[in-house]
Amino acid sequence: MSRRIAIFPLGGALLFPRMHLPLHIFEPRYRALVSEAMARDQRIGMIQPSGPGEPPPLYSIGCIGRIAEIEALEDGRFNIILAGESRFRVQRELEVATSFRQVEAELFGEDEDGLVALAPSERAALEEEAHAFADSLGYVIEWEAVESLDDETLVNAIAQIAPFDMAAKQALLEARDLRERSELTIQLMQFMRHGDARGSQRLQ
Numbered sequence: 719m720s721r722r723i724a725i726f727p728l729g730g731a732l733l734f735p736r737m738h739l740p741l742h743i744f745e746p747r748y749r750a751l752v753s754e755a756m757a758r759d760q761r762i763g764m765i766q767p768s769g770p771g772e773p774p775p776l777y778s779i780g781c782i783g784r785i786a787e788i789e790a791l792e793d794g795r796f797n798i799i800l801a802g803e804s805r806f807r808v809q810r811e812l813e814v815a816t817s818f819r820q821v822e823a824e825l826f827g828e829d830e831d832g833l834v835a836l837a838p839s840e841r842a843a844l845e846e847e848a849h850a851f852a853d854s855l856g857y858v859i860e861w862e863a864v865e866s867l868d869d870e871t872l873v874n875a876i877a878q879i880a881p882f883d884m885a886a887k888q889a890l891l892e893a894r895d896l897r898e899r900s901e902l903t904i905q906l907m908q909f910m911r912h913g914d915a916r917g918s919q920r921l922q
Contacts, residue, residue, distance in 0.1 A: 723763035723782055723806060723823050724751055724816070727774060729884045732891055733764040733781040733802045734874040735831045743796040747817035752785070752796050754816070760785045762800060763823065765808070766884055766891075773819060779892050781805045782825070804831055805891070834896040836869040844900050848876060851907040855881075873900045882906050 726741075726748055733739045743752050755762050765780030783800030790796055806823040814820045836844070845865065852859050864872065877890040877899065886906050893899035 719825050720809060720822055721825065722812065722820055723761070724755060724818055724820050725763040725765050725776075725780065726751060727765055727767045727776060727819065729766050730887060731764060731766070732874075732878050732887050733783050733800055734877070734891070735781065735802045735804055736870065737802045737874050737878065738786065739764065739783065739800045739802070739878070741798050741800065743798060746794075749794055749796060750816065751818040752788070752798060754818075755785060756788065761803075763806060763821070764800065766888055768888075776808060776811075776821075777888050778808050779805060779888070780808070780823075781891065782823075830894075833870060836873075836897060836900055840897065840900055841869060841872075844872065844876075844904055847904045847907050848872075851880070851911055854911045869900075870896055873903060876903050876907075880907065880910075882910070 728741075731739060731741070743749055751762065761782055761784055763780050763782045766777050767774035768777045769775050781802050782804055783802045785798050786801040787799040788796055789798070805826040807826070808821045808823050810822050812820045812822055848859075848864070849861070867875070873896055877887065880903075882890070890899055890902055890906075893902055
């Protein structure tokens, strides 16, 4: 299913279906984007830029989200929380008069964004590497709370929060299913931990 999506290109900010993303909106064009979205259908497409430029080129896959919470500040800025609904694939960028960019995009189907459980061994491997990764970065984690998370929330939360570069985060977003994303997350955490010792943390 294709639809017009108003987009917010932002490097390092990932949104997944059934996850939430808090954002502070301060640039005038994105304040206009939020105002327009609230007057229309409350939807915004999050997507990463794939390189420098003005406007920057875009990766082909992003995620559409609904503005679930909004706080309008006196100076025109907004604090919002997006609730992820579906990944999308950009078909073409539209010529528009708005200050923010818009695309025609195809939404992923439920079979592509559906729930997939990890095997117990996969879950254990993810938690073990997450412990080692957090320790290497000096993070203080409430592990009892982490262990109570369902598989999808745990995998996607790591993908959102971990300080991977944009290419790595995009690879996580584009993973075919949760198992592939979990395995890639483990590889990235291992790569970053070992890369610290070599002074290199970038995904090639």
